[in-house]
Amino acid sequence: MDADGGTFYGFIHQGNHIVGLGFVAKLRINTVICGHLPIHIRPNYMQTHIRLSSALTNIYRIAIPFGWIFLFGIMNLMIWLDEIDGMELAGLQSKIPFLVLWIGGSASTIWGARKFRSVRLVEDQLMVSNFGRQEIVPLELIEEVRESLLSKPRCIQIKWRDDSGAAREFFFLAAFRFRLPFAAHPTVQLLRERIEENRIGSMPPYQRS
Secondary structure (H helix, E strand, O other), X not given: OOOOOOXXXXXXXXXXXXXXXXXXXXXXXXXXXXXXXXXXXXXXXXXXXXXXXXXHHHHHHHHHHHHHHHHHHHHHHHHHOOOOOOOOOOOHHHHHHHHHHHHHHHHHHHHXXXXXXXXXXXXXXXXXXXXXEEEEEXXXXXXXXXXXXXXXXXXXXXXXXXXXXXXXXXXXXXXXXXXXXXXXXXXXXXXXXXXXXXXXXXXXXXXXX
């Protein structure tokens, strides 16, 4: 890292658990780093990023639908062209069920993955990415953070309202952490704490408890 600026990477902790890999960007350092000498950072340039969604989110919303559509599509094509060895299907009645299964399965996987997003926590807002489109969700607009306790890894649901007041939601898969069956995931705990801190911080001083 030079004296003009750079990026510092580190783990973000929630209690005794590591909940993500974060980095501090846009730093300006006024003192050269040497051994254990202190460094001076201007706080106004600090911006902490925490990646909340795991890589499995992209696998679920991209790889699974694409794999189903492509692989079963090839299989259906081979069935209709009678190209599968040892499998003779005569007439439309024996081939249509495979086509219906492929269409139904493709629609189901696309529908199930349509609301999954890549999510990062940046200070007091979420950066929500859907392929090339990025949306900013301030923490004060989030109404509820829920998780599926039975899914592995945990599926996190975020409910919020946009500037027009319309109810919206999105999902992501959190990084796998060994937890008791009904214990909250560290990512959920972190989000709920940040939302509560943001809510209290936005109150007038006389209303804070």
